[in-house]
Amino acid sequence: MVSGMSQVDDATGLGRLEPKSLVQLAADAVRKKILAGDLEPGERLIEERLTKELGISRPPLREALRLLQQEGLVVNQPRRGSTVVELTSEDVYEILTLRSGLERMAVELGVPVQDPARLEVCRQALARMRACAQAEDRGGLVEAGYAFHASIVALAGHGRLSAMYNSLYQQLLLCMARNLYVRERFYEDLETHVDRHQELLDVVERGDPKAVLEALAAHGERSFSSM
Amino acid sequence: MVSGMSQVDDATGLGRLEPKSLVQLAADAVRKKILAGDLEPGERLIEERLTKELGISRPPLREALRLLQQEGLVVNQPRRGSTVVELTSEDVYEILTLRSGLERMAVELGVPVQDPARLEVCRQALARMRACAQAEDRGGLVEAGYAFHASIVALAGHGRLSAMYNSLYQQLLLCMARNLYVRERFYEDLETHVDRHQELLDVVERGDPKAVLEALAAHGERSFSSM
DNA sequence: ATACAAACTATTGTAGACAATAGTCCAACA
DNA sequence: TGTTGGACTATTGTCTACAATAGTTTGTAT
Numbered sequence: 257m258v259s260g261m262s263q264v265d266d267a268t269g270l271g272r273l274e275p276k277s278l279v280q281l282a283a284d285a286v287r288k289k290i291l292a293g294d295l296e297p298g299e300r301l302i303e304e305r306l307t308k309e310l311g312i313s314r315p316p317l318r319e320a321l322r323l324l325q326q327e328g329l330v331v332n333q334p335r336r337g338s339t340v341v342e343l344t345s346e347d348v349y350e351i352l353t354l355r356s357g358l359e360r361m362a363v364e365l366g367v368p369v370q371d372p373a374r375l376e377v378c379r380q381a382l383a384r385m386r387a388c389a390q391a392e393d394r395g396g397l398v399e400a401g402y403a404f405h406a407s408i409v410a411l412a413g414h415g416r417l418s419a420m421y422n423s424l425y426q427q428l429l430l431c432m433a434r435n436l437y438v439r440e441r442f443y444e445d446l447e448t449h450v451d452r453h454q455e456l457l458d459v460v461e462r463g464d465p466k467a468v469l470e471a472l473a474a475h476g477e478r479s480f481s482s483m
Numbered sequence: 484m485v486s487g488m489s490q491v492d493d494a495t496g497l498g499r500l501e502p503k504s505l506v507q508l509a510a511d512a513v514r515k516k517i518l519a520g521d522l523e524p525g526e527r528l529i530e531e532r533l534t535k536e537l538g539i540s541r542p543p544l545r546e547a548l549r550l551l552q553q554e555g556l557v558v559n560q561p562r563r564g565s566t567v568v569e570l571t572s573e574d575v576y577e578i579l580t581l582r583s584g585l586e587r588m589a590v591e592l593g594v595p596v597q598d599p600a601r602l603e604v605c606r607q608a609l610a611r612m613r614a615c616a617q618a619e620d621r622g623g624l625v626e627a628g629y630a631f632h633a634s635i636v637a638l639a640g641h642g643r644l645s646a647m648y649n650s651l652y653q654q655l656l657l658c659m660a661r662n663l664y665v666r667e668r669f670y671e672d673l674e675t676h677v678d679r680h681q682e683l684l685d686v687v688e689r690g691d692p693k694a695v696l697e698a699l700a701a702h703g704e705r706s707f708s709s710m
Numbered sequence: 711a712t713a714c715a716a717a718c719t720a721t722t723g724t725a726g727a728c729a730a731t732a733g734t735c736c737a738a739c740a
Numbered sequence: 741t742g743t744t745g746g747a748c749t750a751t752t753g754t755c756t757a758c759a760a761t762a763g764t765t766t767g768t769a770t
Contacts, residue, residue: 277561277723279549303752313725315542318753322506322546326553328643334504335731337752350643353592361584416555416577420647504753530722540755541722562761564722 278312282320285310287426290329290340293433301330301338327423329430343431351427356476358421359409360469366411368463378407378457385453389446397446398432404453408460505539509547512537514653517556517567520660528557528565554650556657570658578654583703585648586636587696593638595690604634605684612680616673624673625659631680635687 286306289295307317321338324330332338343351369375381404388396402425409421452475459471513533516522528548530541537544548565551557559565570578596602608631615623629652636648679702686698 279723280561300751302750304750314752315545315724318542319546319549322549323553326550334507335752336733350641353641354588354643354647357584357588361581365580414577414580416581416651420581424643506753527721529720531720542754545723562722563763 278316279319279323282310282312282317283323286317286320286324287327287329290324291426291429291433295340297340297342297430297434299340301340303337328427341427341430343427347427348431351424351431352476355421355424355428356472358417358424359405359472359476362409362412362414362417362421363460363465363468363472365414365417366409367460367465367468369411369460371413374407374411374413375461377410378404378460381407382450382453382457385450389450392446394446397449398429401453402429404457408456411460505543506546506550509537509539509544510550513544513547513551514554514556517551518653518656518660522567524567524569524657524661526567528567530564555654568654568657570654574654575658578651578658582648582651582655583699585644585651586632586699586703589636589639589641589644589648590687590695590699591692592641592644593636594687594692594695596638596687598640601634601638601640602688604637605631605687608634609677609680609684612677613674616677619673621673624676625656628680629656631684635683638687 286295286301295301301321303314303317303321307314310317321330321332325332325338329341330338331341341347366374381400384400385397385404388394388400406418406422406425410418412418456468456471456475459468513522513528522528530544530548534541534544548557548559552559552565556568557565558568568574593601608627611627612624612631615621615627633645633649633652637645639645683695683698683702686695
């Protein structure tokens with residue numbers, strides 16, 4: 257699940273090869289544990305235990321936790337350590353509204369698309385979705401769906417916007433990992449699920465921003481009306 | 484400058500008293516140094532030097548730098564340390580577009596205002612702006628202007644939205660500290676500057692979202708057309 | 711004189727240990 | 741029996757020291 261994400265995160269552009277520091281690796285590992293449900297919401301993150309699991313010492317782990325804290329996956333109370341964030345329905349509301357708002361901004365900034373290469377990324381992500389749907393690989397579908405939406409946002413060529421979106425999507429995945437409604441959604445026809453995204457991309461490729469916004473609204477409503 | 488900001492950041496709501504950790508203090512101090520121009524964009528942040536200045540050891544400082552890294556004020560290259568972020572014109576474009584987009588979202592979510600207390604915060608911030616303008620306290624005016632815009636965004640009662648906005652505004656302040664256009668803007672009549680914000684608040688109080696959006700667009704355009 | 715290589719220095723990355731605090735449990739008293 | 745006080749333990753906060761790396765400078769050879 258996270259492997260696909262790092263693939264997205266790696267899109268820093270230039271080919272400068274940067275040996276990932278232990279901090280980055282630790283952050284990735286803990287993030288993966290959280291999103292995989294290995295660490296449950298509200299659970300205390302005992303530093304010493306994590307260091308033993310990861311085979312590192314505390315300083316890099318603590319720095320990694322600071323990163324996750326800013327990402328919104330971990331909350332840190334002074335003198336009381338870190339815990340996995342617990343998302344209330346209020347939080348879910350915030351995440352969903354921000355998400356749709358950011359997507360809207362991205363469309364307004366990025367459609368019609370100038371750089372064809374960016375569209376190609378969307379197409380490939382959609383193809384991956386379809387492949388996962390046919391294989392009934394629900395985990396892969398979630399991951400590919402993330403890549404697809406991220407690629408749509410990336411059409412704007414707006415680094416900070418994409419960064420915010422990705423950070424937010426992490427939290428959304430955390431909801432989805434736990435929440436009932438998503439599981440239910442996943443009993444809908446997987447092909448239909450992909451088709452809806454296909455339609456969205458079609459409208460994007462056609463290049464009319466207003467039409468995309470309408471499609472996006474419909475898409476979002478269908479996705480989250482059950483909340 | 485930063486004192487006023489922490490005042491805003493402290494708005495975590497509840498009265499739970501949390502002894503600030505060295506990490507938080509260090510992050511605040513370094514942020515202040517950066518925004519005050521004490522540390523210039525592109526400048527390397529030598530850890531040992533900062534520790535001596537702040538009188539702390541490296542681990543908490545490093546964690547603070549991780550926070551600032553996620554806030555976008557500091558960039559960290561593995562094995563090569565941290566530097567103050569250098570904002571290109573592309574970055575400024577990103578910051579300004581995101582800023583206006585987030586403000587728009589906030590208005591759409593928060594106008595008309597339900598909680599009168601939130602409006603009161605706006606009014607007080609505006610009063611502070613006017614006081615600073617009359618005293619020709621340009622530094623204070625910048626700070627109060629930040630508080631005003633933050634309070635407008637806070638009308639939405641959307642924690643994540645406000646957090647993103649604040650983080651972005653830090654970077655905007657970093658531009659403003661350096662960039663020419665702002666200095667020029669500040670030779671305009673300070674009272675007029677405040678008046679423009681007054682008009683914005685008036686429209687907000689009137690409660691028509693569409694009118695606010697228009698006012699906001701005009702406001703933004705006047706503020707940044709010179710970019 | 712210039713280019714390349716090797717050593718050196720400055721700085722970051724990581725580790726382990728110590729200090730301080732918060733939560734918990736048990737006992738004693740009202 | 742309920743409550744308060746104190747000690748204990750687990751965990752975080754912080755510091756010092758060591759290892760590793762990148763940048764720089766100097767020397768030598770062509």
